[in-house]
Amino acid sequence: MPSLSVMKVLLKELTTNEQVPRVPEPTLVMDDIDQVEAYTRAGRENGVMAPVYLFHAMQICQIILPGDHVLDLACGPANQLCMIARLNPDCQFTGVDLSPNMLNQARALAASMGLANVKFVAGSITELSEFGDASIDCIMSTMALHHLPNVDALRCTLKESARVLKHEGGLYLADFGRLKRRDSIDYFANQYKDRQHPLFTLDYLNSLHAAFTLQDYEQACEDAFGHRAKVFSTWKVPYMLTTRTPARRELPQQLTEALKAIHADLPDYHKRDFADLKTFFNLGGVKTPALG
Template sequence: MSVPAMIFHLLLEQLARHPLPRIPEAAAVMEDPQQVAAFADSGKDQGILNYIYLFHALMSAPLIAPGDVVLDLACGPANQLLRHARLHPDAHFVGMDASMRMLALAEQNLREAGVHNVSLQQGDMTRLDGMAAASTDVVLCSMSLHHLMDNTALQHCMQQIARILRPLGGVYLADFGRLKRRATQRFFAYDRMDLQSPAFTADFLNSLQAAFSLTELQQAAAMLANAPACFHTALAPFMVVLRSASRRVVDPGLQQRVQLAYQQLEPGERRDLHNLLRWFRPGGLRLPDGLVLTDG
């Protein structure tokens, strides 16, 4: 990514007064085969999203304890879910998605990876049918809330999360925030066009345009019993993280699995991961206590 160009756009974001109007995505459920394939490929090993999936797995790691039941909302092809499941082999994960095409890919990816602590379920994140009240220890949702049609659907999603969470349960919700300039949205969508398929680039831009504002995300998360802390990237809320307080101490086994996952990244992916960590740092989001990433 061109860092000087990015800083230029982010500084211009500071001068804009209000977020852009939200443009909901044309379809709430991704079923188009070309879109599904592009999204699935982007999250595989050395895919353009690979390091971002590890980022979310690291940031949510202190929430997930052995024996927990963890729901991953809008799990898609399970690329992110695989990261979580490998770091926490003693927890059970439920991957939920509204798209049967995505769930078929998820089942294939889990089978090929030899991961057995995950079950899959079709469902709508605004209803969570089949999930009993107070049945879940942790709810995760990474880069998917923007698929919801409107603010009412976002609030319904939070109400359902509150319903299924056990007392002292945790949440990790991450998504794009709505920016203030179309030019900034286009910059982020097109900056790595040489590494992305046209379908992925188009979907990236649509996702940025469909993002909820920082205020909308904060107001919705306030509906949860234990409202999570809110963090966002410096200068502009390109990415927003809503995270509960830690529920476990990082033990040597978890640290070892984290270090192995980090070592498996390509050098460029490690650089991008550290750049993302630095971008969040001024707002208070740092690598969780007890986790260390070493290149040696």
């Protein structure tokens, strides 16, 4: 059950006439060494991103099939990518990002985890020119597309994704949705400020202001994928969105057990966040495999 203060914020979102305008990220490509470090840490050692990464990992594992080549758009430090690559050792993963410092973090993480099925490529996700038409089995992206400068770049990225993805391939793009009220954005950005680096709090604030709306995603998804993919959001208040194809498999037992073990290791406060995310996405039509 979400906390009372979260419920209050969501209720105000539902009843407001406000809609804050989009403010693009001040740093589209994240290459400042301190910012990269703060972001990387927030996704490791049970950082604030841990429940979000676990939730998306559970979803992404359902759209990956053994033997797939999976592309991660704007992989950043690869916290999400390496988690999924370890869970799916029979697949090949390629992370794409424009930031050399992010890619350094990503390569170091993959090496420290001993992952032989991951590689990284420097490039822009708006033009995936080094990947051929219908050459990729699965495309994933988490918490990254709001770094694009405008809706045209979002459309362009989804069109490129549709071009390189095989017709029966899997797609899972997750990102923030733009909240309506400035106060809601401030609330969520600062919710865990005591548990995270101030640069990450600032980063999160900027991300929420730069987020695209549900309508932006729906339009871009329809233009690029037609009926092949659909946009889902957290129920009623689209603060998180996923543009995706249906699941391509039920999770095998071994994978379910591995995901359960990651969940079991989360501290209680992260388990609560995970449960909230799961509840709001489930109500929005995204089913999550059982954990218990």
